[in-house]
Amino acid sequence: MNPRWVVMRSAGAARVVWAGLLLFRGDRVWRAVAGSGPSSREVWVVRLLGLRHAVQGLAQLVWPSRWIRFWAVVDATHAATMLPLVFGHGPSRRPALVSVAAAAAGTAAAVSRGSST
Numbered sequence: 001m002n003p004r005w006v007v008m009r010s011a012g013a014a015r016v017v018w019a020g021l022l023l024f025r026g027d028r029v030w031r032a033v034a035g036s037g038p039s040s041r042e043v044w045v046v047r048l049l050g051l052r053h054a055v056q057g058l059a060q061l062v063w064p065s066r067w068i069r070f071w072a073v074v075d076a077t078h079a080a081t082m083l084p085l086v087f088g089h090g091p092s093r094r095p096a097l098v099s100v101a102a103a104a105a106g107t108a109a110a111v112s113r114g115s116s117t
Contacts, residue, residue, distance in 0.1 A: 005064035011109035012060025015053050018102060020048025031101035033095045049099070055106070056106075079103035 021029055026046035032037040038046065056071060056086035082103070 002065070002066065007109050007112055008060050008064035008068065011106060012057045012064065015060065019050045019052075019054035019057055022046050023055060026050060032093055033098050034091055035094075036091060042095075046095075053102075063112030068110050072107050075103040075106035076111065079107065 027038055027043055027071055030042060030046060039112045056074065060071065063109065079100045082100045084095045088096075
């Protein structure tokens, strides 16, 4: 394996694990982070986010050298869209902060990879 792909494959593997937690235990993750249970809307949002992470993580595992800039943009955009919730005072503040951290880690992995694709 190309050593430069290790970062993207590792990020993909971590993302698949995170996706599994969001898809199958999202309510527990929410409760652990927020301190209270999610609403039915929040459960669906967490599942959709888990699905997005699953697709992205699997793609990064299978094709670690493709779409790297795209994934960086997706993650950076996700982090940016979560910032209003992070700086708000609602019950979604802490889960949004965790989501920003995960997206920022994905962006950092893609940027550190240094690919021109």
